[in-house]
Amino acid sequence: MSLQFLSAFSKLDEEGRKLLNSQSYDVLNPSDIQQQHQQSPIEEELICQRCHNALHHNIYIPSEHQPLNLHEVLDSVPPRDGILHVFSAYDFPLSLVSLRGRRNVTYAMNKIDMLFGHDTGVRKYSGYFNTMVNRLVGQRSQLHIISAHTSWSVDRLYDSLGKMTHLVGFVNAGKTRLANRIMNVASSMVNPGRRLKKVVGSSHLPALTRENITHNCSGKVIVDTPGFLDSNNLFGLIKEEHLKSVLQGRKVLMQDLKRERYESLKGGQCLTVGGLFFLKAPKDTIVQVKPVCRGKPWTFSSIEKAVDTVKNPPTAMKDMFYVKPEKLDQLVRFAIPPFYGSVDLVIKDVGYVQITPTGKKNTEELFEVYAPRGVVLGVRETIEHFMTKYLKQQSIKKTKVKGQLVDKDTLKMKAMKVPDYKVFSRLYEIPMDCTDPFDEMKSQYARHVREFGTSYHRVDPKDTRDETRNEYWIEKV
Numbered sequence: 001m002s003l004q005f006l007s008a009f010s011k012l013d014e015e016g017r018k019l020l021n022s023q024s025y026d027v028l029n030p031s032d033i034q035q036q037h038q039q040s041p042i043e044e045e046l047i048c049q050r051c052h053n054a055l056h057h058n059i060y061i062p063s064e065h066q067p068l069n070l071h072e073v074l075d076s077v078p079p080r081d082g083i084l085h086v087f088s089a090y091d092f093p094l095s096l097v098s099l100r101g102r103r104n105v106t107y108a109m110n111k112i113d114m115l116f117g118h119d120t121g122v123r124k125y126s127g128y129f130n131t132m133v134n135r136l137v138g139q140r141s142q143l144h145i146i147s148a149h150t151s152w153s154v155d156r157l158y159d160s161l162g163k164m165t166h167l168v169g170f171v172n173a174g175k176t177r178l179a180n181r182i183m184n185v186a187s188s189m190v191n192p193g194r195r196l197k198k199v200v201g202s203s204h205l206p207a208l209t210r211e212n213i214t215h216n217c218s219g220k221v222i223v224d225t226p227g228f229l230d231s232n233n234l235f236g237l238i239k240e241e242h243l244k245s246v247l248q249g250r251k252v253l254m255q256d257l258k259r260e261r262y263e264s265l266k267g268g269q270c271l272t273v274g275g276l277f278f279l280k281a282p283k284d285t286i287v288q289v290k291p292v293c294r295g296k297p298w299t300f301s302s303i304e305k306a307v308d309t310v311k312n313p314p315t316a317m318k319d320m321f322y323v324k325p326e327k328l329d330q331l332v333r334f335a336i337p338p339f340y341g342s343v344d345l346v347i348k349d350v351g352y353v354q355i356t357p358t359g360k361k362n363t364e365e366l367f368e369v370y371a372p373r374g375v376v377l378g379v380r381e382t383i384e385h386f387m388t389k390y391l392k393q394q395s396i397k398k399t400k401v402k403g404q405l406v407d408k409d410t411l412k413m414k415a416m417k418v419p420d421y422k423v424f425s426r427l428y429e430i431p432m433d434c435t436d437p438f439d440e441m442k443s444q445y446a447r448h449v450r451e452f453g454t455s456y457h458r459v460d461p462k463d464t465r466d467e468t469r470n471e472y473w474i475e476k477v
């Protein structure tokens with residue numbers, strides 16, 4: 001145990017030690033909050049050994065983490081209690097799950113600070129994201145767009161909560177950070193001058209919360225739960241030293257995406273970032289690719305060359321690839337169903353890659369992605385396309401940078417309507433030896449429609465979505 005931990009632990013009373021052992025480090029009621037504030041104006045940060053290791057030494061041991069599925073988490077929620085499903089905006093909508101059939105569910109799209117620069121912008125898009133979420137989960141539902149990092153809209157979320165709410169979601173969605181923010185909002189209502197507490201128990205390293213933790217937030221009870229974790233997951237694929245930075249992601253605001261540098265990818269070539277996924281363009285095409293994730297993009301002449309280089313990198317490239325090389329021994333092959341215009345290839349927990357074909361498409365060959373099992377992929381109509389719109393004339397504003405007046409372009413952004421056609425799809429898994437992925441995709445699509453009736457959830461009977469564009473997409477989470 002670290003000295004820092006032992007010295008903090010020795011200062012605790014009996015109850016404090018008990019609470020720490022069960023990770024319930026902030027179970028307070030309003031009068032406790034006031035009393036504690038009077039007794040100790042300085043809030044000490046106290047964390048358990050595992051959090052300390054995660055935060056300060058970047059230690060993550062995959063074998064220590066039991067996979068936990070959605071049903072196991074939901075089973076711990078009494079049927080009458082409220083559920084707040086927390087999911088991330090960064091890899092939208094891959095960390096969203098449908099909770100149809102459960103009563104009393106509200107959705108919270110967290111980490112919105114990764115896409116937008118300020119809170120007022122966020123509110124403009126709430127209608128857009130609400131429609132998207134309703135369609136993806138197949139149910140009319142209330143959505144909060146928030147940031148547990150900047151606290152945007154957490155006060156409004158707190159106001160809307162019922163007496164008892166369980167925060168549920170995938171590992172790393174930000175449940176613990178949000179629970180901490182809600183506690184701060186609640187206690188600042190009781191005592192406006194109170195110092196804000198530091199966030200504890202939250203880290204970019206996955207699966208930090210191991211059991212339900214109950215917080216009494218000025219009369220409303222919040223239960224922070226462990227995140228869902230598949231047994232095949234991304235976290236075990238990444239070298240430990242890179243895990244934190246990869247999961248932190250790369251922030252590119254929507255209005256800046258148009259100005260981002262792109263890579264050109266020609267037919268047959270293959271692009272990777274970090275070696276975690278390999279995107280292959282169809283023959284006779286040229287595409288512009290903008291990766292929004294951590295790491296430097298690399299283009300190779302073929303998928304074989306790319307995988308070989310990531311497994312045995314020349315010394316100068318050693319630090320560029322964050323996948324564990326042995327995880328590339330068995331790759332899964334996916335096909336992206338046909339699309340028009342720009343799409344985002346979304347990599348759960350990692351980010352996304354905007355793909356824009358240039359010129360005319362003369363081939364039926366599909367875009368393919370190869371990745372180790374555990375990488376979750378999807379494709380969406382690029383959100384940037386619907387979120388931002390250049391005005392015909394950009395306005396130029398004078399802005400001060402380091403004391404000098406410079407011209408700065410300002411873009412007006414406007415949320416557009418969610419289109420009628422399908423806007424999201426999972427990728428199709430294609431056998432490695434398949435020689436006709438298009439045909440394989442069509443038969444998988446037909447099988448899906450036979451079994452489930454449609455390739456999207458219908459929110460209401462008047463839903464008249466046009467299936468001709470993005471015909472083979474399966475718009476379900």
Ligand SMILES: Nc1nc2c(ncn2[C@@H]2O[C@H](COP(=O)(O)OP(=O)(O)OP(=O)(O)O)[C@@H](O)[C@H]2O)c(=O)[nH]1
Binds near residue numbers: 112172177204225
């Ligand atoms: N940029 C950004 N990062 C966030 C936000 N909320 C949480 N994070 C970061 O995401 C990481 C995961 O947050 P946690 O609160 O530990 O996530 P969790 O859902 O409790 O994860 P588990 O306990 O592992 O299930 C941490 O590094 C947080 O700092 C947010 O609103 N914006």
Ligand SMILES: [Mg+2]
Binds near residue numbers: 201202224226
């Ligand atoms: Mg947690």
